[in-house]
Amino acid sequence: MKRIGIDVGGTNTDAALLDGDRVIAAVKTFTTADVTTGVRTALKEVIAKAGPAADDVVAVMIGTTHFTNAVVERRNLGRAAAIRVSLPASASLVPFCDWPKDLAAKVNGGIYLVQGGHEYDGRPLMPMDELAIAKAARKIAADGVGAVAISATFSPLTAECEERAAEIVRNEAPDVHVTMSSTLGRIGLLERENVALMNASLIGLARETTQAFVDAVADSGLGAQLFITQNDGTVVKAEAAREYPVFSFASGPTNSMRGAALLAGIENAMVCDVGGTTADIGCLVNGFPREANNVVEVGGVRTLFRMPDLLSIAVGGGTKIGRDPVTVGPESVGYRLAQEAMVFGGAQVTATDIAVASGLIRLGDTARVAELPQDFVAAALKKMHDNISEGVDRMKTDATEVPLLAVGGGAMLIPDAMPGISEVIHVEHNEVANAVGAAMAQISGETDRIYRDMDRDEAIAHAREAAIDAAVASGADRATVKVIDVEDLPLSYLPGRAIRTRVRVVGDAAAMRAEVPA
Amino acid sequence: MTTLAQRSPSQTHRTLSADDIEALAVGAWILGTGGGGDPYHKLLNMRLLYEAGRSATLIDPMTLADDALVAVLSNMGAPLVGQERLADPEFALKPVRMMEEYLGRKFDAVMALEIGGGNGVHPMMVGALTGYPVVDADTMGRAYPEAQMTSVAVAGLRCYPLTMADIRDNEIIFPRAASWRWMERISRKACTEIGSVAATCKAPRTGAEVKQHGVLYSVSKAIALGTEVLRARAEHTDPIEAVLSITSGQRMFTGKIVDVERRATEGFLRGKARIEGLDAFAGKEMVVHFQNEYSVAYLDGAPVVMTPDLICLLDSVSGEGIGTDVLRFGQRVSVLALPAPSVFLSEQGLAAVGPRAFGFDLDFTSVFKENQA
Numbered sequence: 001m002k003r004i005g006i007d008v009g010g011t012n013t014d015a016a017l018l019d020g021d022r023v024i025a026a027v028k029t030f031t032t033a034d035v036t037t038g039v040r041t042a043l044k045e046v047i048a049k050a051g052p053a054a055d056d057v058v059a060v061m062i063g064t065t066h067f068t069n070a071v072v073e074r075r076n077l078g079r080a081a082a083i084r085v086s087l088p089a090s091a092s093l094v095p096f097c098d099w100p101k102d103l104a105a106k107v108n109g110g111i112y113l114v115q116g117g118h119e120y121d122g123r124p125l126m127p128m129d130e131l132a133i134a135k136a137a138r139k140i141a142a143d144g145v146g147a148v149a150i151s152a153t154f155s156p157l158t159a160e161c162e163e164r165a166a167e168i169v170r171n172e173a174p175d176v177h178v179t180m181s182s183t184l185g186r187i188g189l190l191e192r193e194n195v196a197l198m199n200a201s202l203i204g205l206a207r208e209t210t211q212a213f214v215d216a217v218a219d220s221g222l223g224a225q226l227f228i229t230q231n232d233g234t235v236v237k238a239e240a241a242r243e244y245p246v247f248s249f250a251s252g253p254t255n256s257m258r259g260a261a262l263l264a265g266i267e268n269a270m271v272c273d274v275g276g277t278t279a280d281i282g283c284l285v286n287g288f289p290r291e292a293n294n295v296v297e298v299g300g301v302r303t304l305f306r307m308p309d310l311l312s313i314a315v316g317g318g319t320k321i322g323r324d325p326v327t328v329g330p331e332s333v334g335y336r337l338a339q340e341a342m343v344f345g346g347a348q349v350t351a352t353d354i355a356v357a358s359g360l361i362r363l364g365d366t367a368r369v370a371e372l373p374q375d376f377v378a379a380a381l382k383k384m385h386d387n388i389s390e391g392v393d394r395m396k397t398d399a400t401e402v403p404l405l406a407v408g409g410g411a412m413l414i415p416d417a418m419p420g421i422s423e424v425i426h427v428e429h430n431e432v433a434n435a436v437g438a439a440m441a442q443i444s445g446e447t448d449r450i451y452r453d454m455d456r457d458e459a460i461a462h463a464r465e466a467a468i469d470a471a472v473a474s475g476a477d478r479a480t481v482k483v484i485d486v487e488d489l490p491l492s493y494l495p496g497r498a499i500r501t502r503v504r505v506v507g508d509a510a511a512m513r514a515e516v517p518a
Numbered sequence: 519m520t521t522l523a524q525r526s527p528s529q530t531h532r533t534l535s536a537d538d539i540e541a542l543a544v545g546a547w548i549l550g551t552g553g554g555g556d557p558y559h560k561l562l563n564m565r566l567l568y569e570a571g572r573s574a575t576l577i578d579p580m581t582l583a584d585d586a587l588v589a590v591l592s593n594m595g596a597p598l599v600g601q602e603r604l605a606d607p608e609f610a611l612k613p614v615r616m617m618e619e620y621l622g623r624k625f626d627a628v629m630a631l632e633i634g635g636g637n638g639v640h641p642m643m644v645g646a647l648t649g650y651p652v653v654d655a656d657t658m659g660r661a662y663p664e665a666q667m668t669s670v671a672v673a674g675l676r677c678y679p680l681t682m683a684d685i686r687d688n689e690i691i692f693p694r695a696a697s698w699r700w701m702e703r704i705s706r707k708a709c710t711e712i713g714s715v716a717a718t719c720k721a722p723r724t725g726a727e728v729k730q731h732g733v734l735y736s737v738s739k740a741i742a743l744g745t746e747v748l749r750a751r752a753e754h755t756d757p758i759e760a761v762l763s764i765t766s767g768q769r770m771f772t773g774k775i776v777d778v779e780r781r782a783t784e785g786f787l788r789g790k791a792r793i794e795g796l797d798a799f800a801g802k803e804m805v806v807h808f809q810n811e812y813s814v815a816y817l818d819g820a821p822v823v824m825t826p827d828l829i830c831l832l833d834s835v836s837g838e839g840i841g842t843d844v845l846r847f848g849q850r851v852s853v854l855a856l857p858a859p860s861v862f863l864s865e866q867g868l869a870a871v872g873p874r875a876f877g878f879d880l881d882f883t884s885v886f887k888e889n890q891a
Contacts, residue, residue: 089685090604093562119713120599126686153602187843188601190559291848400800456779486847 001509002057004224005439006042007255007432008064011276012409013038015046016435017054021262025050026432028409035066036212043220059509060217063229063438065252066209067202067245071299074102078147079109080200081140081176083169084193085116085128085152085161095151095193100300107201109145112136116161117153125153128161133168141173147203148176149196153189155182157489157500177203184246186487191295191304198301199246206245210238227441231307232484233258233288234444234506237474249298250307252434257282257289257308259437260405263427269403270392270421273433274410277332279315281391282308284405288484306485313391315384317410319351326379328387342368351413354380360412385415396420407433442506445471445481450500460486463503476507530578531651534741536568539642541744542737546638547839548747548761549740549856551828553811554635554661555597556841559605560643567607567646574645577627579655579734582725587623588653589614589722590670591641592631594682594705595715596787597810597843603685603715605636607643612683613719614644620679620691621722629653629728631668631720633736634661634811635841655732659859660828663786663810665705666698667871669861670723673731677701681719684712733859747837757837758852761830768885770815770823771804771853772797772834778845786810791831791845793853804853806831808842813876815853824873826858827885855885 002024006015008031016026027045032038039062047054070076082095095111096104114136116128140148148169152161159182166178179200185192210228217226228241231250241248256273267287273280283290289308296307314329318337321328333340333348340346342353343364349372355361357369357377392404401422406414407430416424429436447466451459468481485504534542543557543564564574582588591614593605618624628641628648633656645652657668665671680692680701690708695701701721709716723732742764750760761767773793780789788809795802804822806815812829814821823829831840834850862871863884873880 086603090606092566092606092608093559093604097566098562120596120602121710121714125603125713187598189604 002053003059003061003439003509004043004046004057005255005435005437005441006039006060006062007252007434007438008035008039008062008066009252009275009434010065010069013042014432014435015042016429016432016439017046017050017057018436018439019053021440023263023429023436024053026429026435028432035064035209036216039213040216040219043216047220047222054222057222057224059225059227060222061227061229061235061438061441062213063251063255063434063441064209064248067206068249068298070202070205071103071198071301074106074299076205077107077201078204079145080107080197081110081112081136081145081148082193082197083112083114083133083136083148083150083165085114085133085150085165086189087113087115087126089117089125089153090189093190095197098190098302099194103299103301107197109147110140110143114165118155118158118161120154120157122158128164130164130168133165134172137169137172137176140176146175146177147179147200149179149181149193149200151181151189151193151196155180156186156192179203184244185304187489188304191302194301195246195303195305198298198303199244202245206242210242214238229255229438229441230444231305232444233437233441235441236444246305249305253280253282253310254289254308255437255441256280256407256434257284257437258287258440259433259435260284260407260427260430261287262436262440263429263433264403264405264425266403266405266425269405270396271405271407272388272392272414273408274406274413275316275408276318276337276410277314277316278312279388279391279410279413281311281313281388281395283395309395311391311395313387315351315387315410315413317350317352317413321349321351321354321380323349323376326376326383328380328383351384351410354384355412384413385418388414389418392418393420406430443471443474443476443509444504444506445469445474445476446502446504448500448502450498452498454499456488456499459499459501460488460503463501464505467503467505471505471507475509477509478507481505481507530581532576534574534576534642536565538741539564539568539574539639541741541748542642543639543744544747544838545740545742545744546633547635547841548743548830548832548837549633549638549659549736549828550635550661550839550841551811551830552808552840552842553597553663554632554637555593555600556844557636557639559600560636560639563605563607563643564639564646567643572646574642575651576654576737577651579653579728579732582627582653582728584724584726586626586725587722588725588728589617589625589628589650590631590657590720591628591644592637592718592720593640593715594709594718597635597841598787599713599715600636601843603713605643606685607647609683609685610640610643610717611647612689613681613717614648616681616683616689616691617679617719617722620681625650625722626725627651627653629732630656630737632656632658632661633733633740634658637661638737638740652737653728653732654737655728655734656736657732659733659736661811662871665702665720667875669733669859670721670727670731671698672861672864672867672870675721675723675727675731677721680705680721682708682716684716686712688712731861733861751836758832758834758854761832761837761854765856766886767830767854767856769852770855770885771795771802771817772799773804773851775845775847775849775851778847780842787842789842793851796850806853807878809876810842812842814873814878814880821878821880823853823855823885824878824880824882825876826862826867826871826882828856828858830854830856857886858884
């Protein structure tokens with residue numbers, strides 16, 4: 001079964017066409033300011049390179065850091081209002097109170113605290129003030145704010161208030177997009193609300209970007225389905241991603257790590273992905289990235305996402321190298337590598353120049369680095385090697401020796417040997433590992449139900465079956481489905497020892513061809 | 519019994535800096551042994567109060583007049599509820615004002631019921647709001663789930679009156695209770711009724727009682743602990759070692775959480791976490807039981823740490839405390855044991871907070887042999 005993976009990074013847009021686990025064709029192109037042009041170019045080039053083999057591609061999977069970057073770089077964000085149904089509780093810590101001030105100033109489209117919400121035991125905290133919500137909705141629309149995030153106390157247990165509030169907003173202000181916190185997060189009002197607000201601020205960009213991807217795939221003549229990759233290495237259909245851009249956060253590093261695993265045929269290893277500005281180091285456990293503990297900050301905002309546990313160090317192709325004393329980074333020439341690096345005619349010594357001078361790679365005008373003193377080149381290379389070795393060692397959680405998968409455009413900067421590493425593996429196509437990872441992203445299924453009069457194991461077993469059915473309905477191959485996440489919340493207020501169980505599973509894509517219109 | 523012998527070099531009266539508060543939150547969360555509530559929301563409130571120009575003052579307990587009146591403050595309830603009903607300084611103050619009205623006199627200072635978790639920061643909110651100094655002491659030296667599990671209860675001091683306020687217009691005063699256990703049972707019922715979380719002002723203490731029976735200098739200890747951890751993080755050194763370096767604690771286990779089972783009943787969060795060993799502990803398994811706080815840890819089936827020794831689960835990378843309410847699959851944790859405040863090692867102390875008080879049929883054995891009663 002053939003599919004194309006595309007990874008839209010900050011510098012490069014990469015594409016890879018896979019048949020099963022085999023890479024048929026891969027290309028590396030530049031990311032463009034409008035994103036879409038780069039995607040169209042990458043698609044066109046990879047199709048051309050594959051030739052007739054591209055005819056029966058059934059799916060295109062796009063991974064993008066576009067939404068994360070929008071938050072980190074504070075651009076293309078829409079204003080979002082916050083309606084929080086919690087009064088008289090939680091009044092001192094208002095929405096946006098723990099956001100970086102510059103980001104809050106950009107996004108904050110009004111804060112509305114309303115009486116209502118639920119208790120832990122399922123009783124209403126106070127009757128919900130529906131009139132206040134209607135009034136807020138009219139004000140939000142009058143202010144020209146396009147999106148609202150609605151949060152309510154204990155909504156992961158009882159979404160009643162959020163659902164009713166959403167209904168009121170849709171009636172009063174049909175053009176305002178609604179994000180409900182209960183669809184995004186778990187217990188933790190502030191963090192769940194933060195995620196809902198970020199989602200709301202990205203909704204305009206997500207609609208535009210997703211539509212552009214849909215158009216690009218449609219225009220490519222492939223007749224393939226479009227999927228968007230998520231931060232846990234799974235994909236969803238484009239329509240779902242349009243509503244929940246926050247789920248695409250951090251999908252880039254996940255794709256790159258999973259792609260590395262596939263290319264090397266190894267499921268347990270350290271991975272080092274050297275890009276233009278940083279080297280990202282992570283740990284693969286059973287083919288998936290190890291996840292970070294607890295709270296993860298995105299652009300300075302606290303969330304409770306499950307994200308890959310990554311260490312980013314300032315070693316990349318564009319990293320500036322200093323002399324007297326020899327320094328490595330942290331500054332980088334970034335996307336200006338093609339102008340500023342010595343081998344490309346510039347005056348700045350970069351990691352790329354050191355790699356060329358060391359004979360690790362042939363690139364640009366090698367004569368221009370021939371005069372760099374050999375001891376300086378050796379010292380700079382050693383420093384980069386030391387930084388990477390130390391980073392790998394910090395991310396290791398186990399004393400046993402494991403292999404290291406070297407990927408990314410700057411993979412030649414990774415030393416061949418380091419402590420705790422059995423071997424450093426460079427594989428073919430490693431420079432597009434992220435696109436390969438996107439192409440192989442699995443289809444997920446999730447269930448979230450309340451079970452009564454069942455013990456915990458039994459409830460989880462039932463939920464597991466339901467999640468598998470959901471994954472199969474989305475196109476996963478039943479035989480390959482496995483559980484990646486189990487969470488249960490006790491509901492003390494319901495009779496019969498009620499337990500709310502959420503299970504997430506993933507499986508390989510199967511038989512998608514049947515769903516594609518002829 | 520806690521005595522003057524434990525007194526550390528004193529600072530009699532000092533205004534805490536914003537950095538001190540940040541460090542306090544980190545240190546208190548570690549000493550919380552999984553309970554006392556995540557300090558984050560209280561820290562956020564403190565940041566807002568400091569931004570507004572307010573601050574908290576810490577005083578040496580030994581400078582209290584014998585007849586000074588000290589408010590003992592805490593937030594009561596299931597930690598999980600605090601994640602949804604966020605801390606609010608105005609509601610923390612409410613039971614203090616109720617108590618003053620009931621007693622017909624003003625307090626001279628406030629202090630924490632427990633230094634562990636958010637409750638270690640709780641009186642700082644009231645201090646910053648009112649100007650009352652915060653006493654450098656508490657009554658647990660950590661966090662515990664019930665009223666009779668305090669140094670003042672072990673000493674047999676009076677358990678009443680108690681005031682409690684909720685976020686609505688409900689105010690509850692318990693003028694008298696037959697015992698600490700009765701006070702716990704009755705107030706717990708009321709707390710559950712108003713949403714499993716409530717701000718309380720416990721039986722007020724005199725200066726003499728605090729000096730004689732409080733766990734002294736615990737606020738300074740938490741600040742010092744937090745300062746070390748924050749320094750280790752900034753310098754990229756091991757924060758777990760930083761904790762061990764200033765606490766005479768021991769590392770009991772390092773591993774990954776592979777299963778968490780929890781249920782909330784009667785305002786408590788009960789359950790257990792299963793941890794699979796890593797590094798030197800590869801091939802071993804630790805199971806840590808909790809009732810709001812971590813109570814007993816078993817290594818390959820044998821109990822190895824138990825209350826009143828402190829069982830601290832810390833994030834192996836950041837050294838941050840991990841609450842029983844946020845444990846989850848895949849977390850990399852280190853399990854440390856810290857020595858118990860000596861007050862809990864007496865016969866009465868062990869009766870109140872030993873393993874049997876939490877339903878474990880175990881005789882207390884300390885990790886710290888010299889501590890054994």
